Amino acid sequence: MKRTLINFSRYLAVTAVVLLGIASLPVSAAQTLTCSVTPDSIPITFTYHGAQLAITGQSASTDDLVVTITSEPVDVALKYKEKVGGLVWMKKGSLEFRDAPRIYLLQSTAELSRLLSGAELNKHLLGYDALRGHIRIEDSAGKPADGKWFDEYLKFKKQEKVYNIQEGTVVRQHGVEGNTYKVDVAWPYQAPPGTYTVNVLAVRDGKVVDRASTHFEVKSTGMVAALSKMAFDQAGLYGIMAVVIALIAGLAVGAIFKKGGGSH
Amino acid sequence: MYMYLPIALTSVNYLVVMGLGLAVGLLSGLFGVGGGFLMTPLLMMIGIPPTIAAATDANQIVAASASGTFSHWRLGNVDFKMGLYLLIGGFAGGAAGVQVIKILRATGGADFMIKMTYVIMLGGVGSFMFVESLNAMRKTKKAPVAAAPAAKPKEKKGGFFAALPMQTYFEKSGVTHSALVPLFLGTFVGVLAAIMGVGGGFLMVPVMIYMLRMPMHVVVGTSLFQILFTCIEVTYLQAYSNHTVDFMLAILLLIGSVFGAQIGTALGKKLHGDQLKILLSIIVLAVTVKIVLELVMEPSILLSYAGGH
Numbered sequence: 169m170k171r172t173l174i175n176f177s178r179y180l181a182v183t184a185v186v187l188l189g190i191a192s193l194p195v196s197a198a199q200t201l202t203c204s205v206t207p208d209s210i211p212i213t214f215t216y217h218g219a220q221l222a223i224t225g226q227s228a229s230t231d232d233l234v235v236t237i238t239s240e241p242v243d244v245a246l247k248y249k250e251k252v253g254g255l256v257w258m259k260k261g262s263l264e265f266r267d268a269p270r271i272y273l274l275q276s277t278a279e280l281s282r283l284l285s286g287a288e289l290n291k292h293l294l295g296y297d298a299l300r301g302h303i304r305i306e307d308s309a310g311k312p313a314d315g316k317w318f319d320e321y322l323k324f325k326k327q328e329k330v331y332n333i334q335e336g337t338v339v340r341q342h343g344v345e346g347n348t349y350k351v352d353v354a355w356p357y358q359a360p361p362g363t364y365t366v367n368v369l370a371v372r373d374g375k376v377v378d379r380a381s382t383h384f385e386v387k388s389t390g391m392v393a394a395l396s397k398m399a400f401d402q403a404g405l406y407g408i409m410a411v412v413i414a415l416i417a418g419l420a421v422g423a424i425f426k427k428g429g430g431s432h
Numbered sequence: 433m434y435m436y437l438p439i440a441l442t443s444v445n446y447l448v449v450m451g452l453g454l455a456v457g458l459l460s461g462l463f464g465v466g467g468g469f470l471m472t473p474l475l476m477m478i479g480i481p482p483t484i485a486a487a488t489d490a491n492q493i494v495a496a497s498a499s500g501t502f503s504h505w506r507l508g509n510v511d512f513k514m515g516l517y518l519l520i521g522g523f524a525g526g527a528a529g530v531q532v533i534k535i536l537r538a539t540g541g542a543d544f545m546i547k548m549t550y551v552i553m554l555g556g557v558g559s560f561m562f563v564e565s566l567n568a569m570r571k572t573k574k575a576p577v578a579a580a581p582a583a584k585p586k587e588k589k590g591g592f593f594a595a596l597p598m599q600t601y602f603e604k605s606g607v608t609h610s611a612l613v614p615l616f617l618g619t620f621v622g623v624l625a626a627i628m629g630v631g632g633g634f635l636m637v638p639v640m641i642y643m644l645r646m647p648m649h650v651v652v653g654t655s656l657f658q659i660l661f662t663c664i665e666v667t668y669l670q671a672y673s674n675h676t677v678d679f680m681l682a683i684l685l686l687i688g689s690v691f692g693a694q695i696g697t698a699l700g701k702k703l704h705g706d707q708l709k710i711l712l713s714i715i716v717l718a719v720t721v722k723i724v725l726e727l728v729m730e731p732s733i734l735l736s737y738a739g740g741h
Contacts, residue, residue, distance in 0.1 A: 214680070217434040217443045246735045252544050256727035259543065262738065317735075324735045328479075357436070357443040358479070388438065396438040399675050407671030410491050410679050411664050414686055418498025421690040425503060 202226045203368040203380035210355065212388040218357035222350060223366055225380060229347040231370040232283050233338050234276040234294055237353065239364055241267040246324070248317065263313055265321055266304040271330045271359050275351050277338045283371045292369060292376055295333065296322060329356035361386045439678035440484045446684050448478065453492065453685035457692020461500040462700045463712045464655030465633030466493045466663065469719055471685075480681065481737045487670035488678045488685070490663045493631070495686035497660040500693035501653065507701065509653030511604035511646065517614035518621075518636070519658050523665075525622020533627050550628045551723055557638045558716035564642075565709035572706065605646040605654075617643060633659055634716060641709065648705030 202225040210219045223235055243266045250260040276283065280295045290298045303321070305313040325331035340349045363385050370378040388396060399406045435446045452474055456467035468489050475485035504510050536546070596610030617639050625632030633655060640651040671677040700708060 212436055214436050215434065216436040245738065247738050249731055249734045249736075251730075256544070256547070257729070257731055258547065258727070259736070263735070320734045324733055327733065358441075360441050392436060392438045395679060399439055399671070399677070399679070403672045403675055406679070407668040407677065410671055410677050410682060411494055411667050413679075414491055414494035414667070414682065415498050415664075417686050418495040418500075418690050418693075419502055421694060422499045422502030425694045 200226070201228070201231075201368060201370045201378040201380045203366060203382050205366050205382050205384045208382070208384045210384065210386045212361060212386065212392050213390055214392060216357060216392075219355040221353040221355050221384070223353060223368070224348060224350045225368060226346050226348050227340075227368075227370055228372075228378075229340070229342060231372050231377065232277045233340075233349055234274065234280070234283065234292075234369045234371060235338060235351050236294065236367045236369075237271060237273040237364055238367070239270040239362055241269050244268055246321070248320070261308050263317055264306045264308075266306065268299075268303045268321075270362070271356075271364065272299065272325070273331075273353060274333045275337045275353070276335050277340065277349075279335045280333075284374060284376070288374065288376065294369075296331075328358045330359050355386075359386065361388050435680065435684065437480075437678045437681045439675070440480045440488075440681055442479045444478055444480075444681070444684075449681065449684040450688040453496075453688025454692040454695075455688075457496045457499075457689030458696040458699070459692075459715070460493070460496045460656065460689065461503075461693035461696020461698075462652070462703075463633075463696075463708065463715070464500075464637055464652035464659075465712075466497065466631040466659045467633075468493065468631045469634065475681075480678075483674065483676045483738065484678050484681075487667070487674065487676035488681045490631075490666040490670060491677050491679070491682035492685035492689055493659060493663040494667055495682075496689035496693045497656045497663060499690040500656040500697055501660050503694060503697045504649075504653030504656060507649075507653070507697070508604070509649045510657050511602055511650050511654045512657065513600070514602045514605055514614055514640075514644070514646070515654045515657040517611055518618035518640075518654075519661055521615040521618020521620075522622040522625075522632070522636075522658065522662060525619035525624075526626045526662075527622075528619070529623040529626025532623060536627070546627055547723075547727065550630075551720060551727075553624075554634065554716055554723070555720040557635070558713050558720055561638060561641075561709055561713035562717065565706045565713060569704075569706045569710065602646075605644070605650050607645050609644065614644060631659065631662065634719075637712065648708050649700065652700060652708070 203223065204225060205221055205223050207219070207221070210216075210221075227233055243264060245262045245264050247259045247262050249257050252258045252260070274280075274294065280289060284292075284294065286297070289295050290301055293299065293302055299322075300315075300318050303318065305317050305321070307313050322331060338349055338351050340347065342348075363383055365381060365383055367379060367381045369376045387393075433445055433447060434443050435449075436443045452471065456471045456474075459465060459470070460467050466489075468486070471489045471492070472482070472485045475489065476482055480488070501510060537543075593609065593613055596612050598611040599608055600611045601608045621632045621635045621639055624635055636658065637651055637655050640646045640655065641648065646654070667677060703711075
């Protein structure tokens with residue numbers, strides 16, 4: 169009982185020191201980490217072709233920063249091709265990619281491998297190697313698939329521009345407003361509508377010492393939203409509309425050409 | 433320059449899409465094919481998911497084939513009676529084909545067989561058409577245009593086809609067949625089209641030329657008439673059950689394709705039936721080569737979304 173008490177008080181003391189330490193961080197290292205994204209809402213209209221995002225905030229001047237944009241992980245099934253009969257490439261079946269973020273954009277102040285150990289990178293899901301360990305790939309029978317399929321998956325996602333890593337691109341400034349950072353993100357139009365999370369991690373001496381996060385939303389508006397809603401909620405009517413408008417367009421142009429003296 | 437597509441969830445350069453519509457619509461008006469074999473992969477190349485590419489293409493073909501049917505009808509090139517029989521057969525064949533493919537898929541390894549059959553058939557049909565029309569062109573070099581279709585009508589008549597009941601005269605095509613013949617051939621093409629996941633224009637056109645012995649220009653018009661109805665059905669079903677029709681993408685495509693179909697029809701009028709056949713056979717052969725290359729060469733990316741041809 170006595171020992172437990174001692175242990176407990178020791179625990180309290182340690183906690184207090186840690187808490188004090190964190191509380192004193194802003195004093196010693198000048199600033200807490202903050203993070204905001206502009207715009208925090210991206211409307212999708214007919215003219216939408218991706219967007220330019222700026223992630224800004226304040227951070228301690230000596231800390232390195234890793235900024236990620238991700239979505240909730242989802243399970244996605246993709247068809248895969250393999251050589252059949254030693255001759256032709258065919259779609260053989262589908263693979264399930266589990267717990268895969270729809271999007272994974274990362275920027276940092278320096279090379280990830282120099283900032284954090286492999287274990288730390290895995291823990292915070294930073295970098296493609298961490299993703300490799302995180303995303304589970306299964307064949308249709310539920311068995312784990314060959315590791316080469318992660319490389320193919322990465323190739324596929326990079327081509328869609330929804331997975332991207334840029335090291336050393338976070339810009340820092342030291343001004344009257346303190347130490348600030350800025351990250352420019354070319355938001356790919358291939359990313360579907362949804363809510364996305366921005367995480368900023370401050371790294372010091374091989375450890376993540378602080379983090380801040382924020383969200384932004386990509387959302388269809390106006391006619392884009394109305395059409396996609398109709399396609400799902402009033403599918404029958406949508407189908408009839410698509411057919412009728414195509415018919416009218418075809419017949420009308422056919423008639424115009426005749427009037428225009430297209431035949432002889 | 434760019435337009436966002438609400439169902440495909442991607443942004444495309446609308447000038448490129450309209451250009452694709454124009455080019456494929458032209459082929460449609462010229463040869464009486466839907467052009468899905470060309471359009472679907474092209475759409476996938478600009479980032480449209482396969483299922484949406486295929487379904488939206490059907491929507492676009494409704495416009496192109498309506499445009500083409502309309503002007504071919506004015507030129508007297510649509511055999512509605514023949515088209516109707518083929519259509520009825522095609523609907524039945526399509527429904528049967530969907531069931532056949534389920535059985536084939538369940539046995540495994542069917543995809544390989546299907547692809548191979550498709551390649552062999554396309555290659556065979558293309559080569560046959562090429563040689564046949566080349567010979568015909570040599571023979572009729574100095575003969576007038578009108579003489580071509582009536583060149584050898586009686587040879588293969590008689591025998592089995594003539595013995596069938598329900599002999600019907602098809603006025604526009606100038607041929608007499610049992611009504612069962614187009615019904616059966618329509619079903620046959622419908623089954624194959626469903627199994628191979630293609631519209632069937634490529635198979636239907638040669639069937640009309642060589643088995644139904646219809647004149648080339650009537651083949652084009654009648655094929656378009658039939659494609660029109662098939663694609664109306666496909667568009668509606670895809671929109672209703674799979675939500676894969678992107679209406680905005682279809683609009684962009686059809687702006688190009690309805691004009692393309694008109695240009696194709698006008699161009700076709702200037703060409704001899706055998707010239708049309710030889711051009712079509714060259715395209716069929718080119719598609720065969722493309723499919724073979726795709727099969728043999730290692731793809732740059734081994735993963736894809738589900739669907740498509």
